[in-house]
Amino acid sequence: MKLLLDSTLCQGYGLCQEHAPELVELDEWGYAAVIAVSVPPAAEDEARACAASCPNSALRLER
Structure with a gap:
């Protein structure tokens, strides 16, 4: 997963x-x-919350 x-x-x-x-x-x-483009498996929930929290949808996750 990438942020x-x-x-x-x-x-x-x-x-x-x-x-x-x-x-x-x-x-x-x-x-x-973005510090870490590749999201470690242990941080996937945090990455989802991070992307979802952006009011302008500037962050997105990609597989």
Whole structure:
């Protein structure tokens, strides 16, 4: 599973990082950057919650 970010959709809410801080980091303005594109099996639930929390659908999961 991969966690992908469309940075043009990110508005810097920072909600994603609350669910998966090991997968997403925020810059000084709150915009997301994916730390780990490949999601470890143990973190799949967190990755789903992370993607679902984005109000702009900037994050998505892909198999």
